[in-house]
Amino acid sequence: LPSKLPYVGTTIFTVMSGLATKEGAHNLSQGFPSFDCSPRLSELVSHYVKNGYNQYAPMSGVPAFRESLAEKSSLVYGVNYDPETEVTITSGATEAIFCAVTAVVHPGDEVIVLEPAYDSYVPAIDLNGGVPVYVTLDAPDFKIDWQAVKAKISPKTRAIMVNTPHNPVGTVFSKSDLDSLAELVRDTDIYIISDEVYEHIVFDGEIHRSMMTHPVLQERTFVCGSLGKTYHTTGWKIGYCLAPKALSKEFRRIHQYITFSTVTPMQYALADFLKLPEHYEKLGAFYQKKRDRFNEALRASRFSFTPSKGSFFQIVSYREITDEYDYDLAIRLTKEIKVASVPVSVFYKDKKDDKLLRFCFAKDDEILDKAGEILSKL
Numbered sequence: 001l002p003s004k005l006p007y008v009g010t011t012i013f014t015v016m017s018g019l020a021t022k023e024g025a026h027n028l029s030q031g032f033p034s035f036d037c038s039p040r041l042s043e044l045v046s047h048y049v050k051n052g053y054n055q056y057a058p059m060s061g062v063p064a065f066r067e068s069l070a071e072k073s074s075l076v077y078g079v080n081y082d083p084e085t086e087v088t089i090t091s092g093a094t095e096a097i098f099c100a101v102t103a104v105v106h107p108g109d110e111v112i113v114l115e116p117a118y119d120s121y122v123p124a125i126d127l128n129g130g131v132p133v134y135v136t137l138d139a140p141d142f143k144i145d146w147q148a149v150k151a152k153i154s155p156k157t158r159a160i161m162v163n164t165p166h167n168p169v170g171t172v173f174s175k176s177d178l179d180s181l182a183e184l185v186r187d188t189d190i191y192i193i194s195d196e197v198y199e200h201i202v203f204d205g206e207i208h209r210s211m212m213t214h215p216v217l218q219e220r221t222f223v224c225g226s227l228g229k230t231y232h233t234t235g236w237k238i239g240y241c242l243a244p245k246a247l248s249k250e251f252r253r254i255h256q257y258i259t260f261s262t263v264t265p266m267q268y269a270l271a272d273f274l275k276l277p278e279h280y281e282k283l284g285a286f287y288q289k290k291r292d293r294f295n296e297a298l299r300a301s302r303f304s305f306t307p308s309k310g311s312f313f314q315i316v317s318y319r320e321i322t323d324e325y326d327y328d329l330a331i332r333l334t335k336e337i338k339v340a341s342v343p344v345s346v347f348y349k350d351k352k353d354d355k356l357l358r359f360c361f362a363k364d365d366e367i368l369d370k371a372g373e374i375l376s377k378l
Ligand code: PMP
Pocket: 031, 091, 092, 093, 094, 095, 118, 163, 166, 167, 195, 197, 225, 226, 227, 228, 234, 237, 238, 239
């Protein structure tokens, strides 16, 4: 069968988690918590499952859930979205990103991708006949050179994809990043597709600067989010897209034929749970402790790193330890010392090897301690 995505194999997350299981390794590769969601949230799901909330949800999502998300955006970011027309529930942020790309990209359109980039962006662009145009960010600080982005804008540029807090490198947008991006797109018809799934996981007093908080950006942005990261429920695959009415209209036109709607009882449960801000308000502090616990162990090693500012990932440089290709090293460490990670080169088109591994610290303290102890000996 002639492939539409001839350059992709199986995703790195499936490969590394599969190997970790086979090897009995501590799995710090794929990004998911090793711990469970709040018991209250599971009770709410059971309640709705047992009380008949088991048929198709409305195409755009359960109204109470859309309302809760709109209220949260107003509370946290001071931005109002109309739950009727501007909030759409999807099967994970993955679907939201895919629908947003599909909504705006016509064959031949260019989409600017800042790499390293989460692995679903480019396939979504390619499947729509778009042309990814790359701007490469460099270790160690991965700062965005907005002049370099500007230089890549052409009359064919249809969208720019952004991600803050960033997977895999753990950077966050500053106010000046938002302003620079706004200056580039002001008075153009370029859309922004913003992946903000780690919105509540920011550290060291940083704040998450959503694209929706800048008026020039808000009017042209599809903000894609996920409840999986916020509530330790990655397996539920519940995400959403917030976008102005005209953008949401086109988004829904696509979404209705990709999945139509997503699981019903979880949406009702999340609608209730979102009304309790305590959980997401404490999430940054919760993960900062885990980051620090893991990093403390690594300080004894020859790995070098700048502490992650957001997301639940820490990238580390192993330049002082070996000059192996990062993919080979990730495989070898999983097999030999039983700690699984993700090689950062997979997030670049040309597999740029900066000698970096990504570790997920959304794990129980015992796992972080054991993995940290093993790694500290390297
Ligand atoms: N974007 C980023 C940056 C992610 O890390 C992930 C998931 N792990 C997603 C999107 C996809 O989110 P979801 O699981 O809700 O589809």
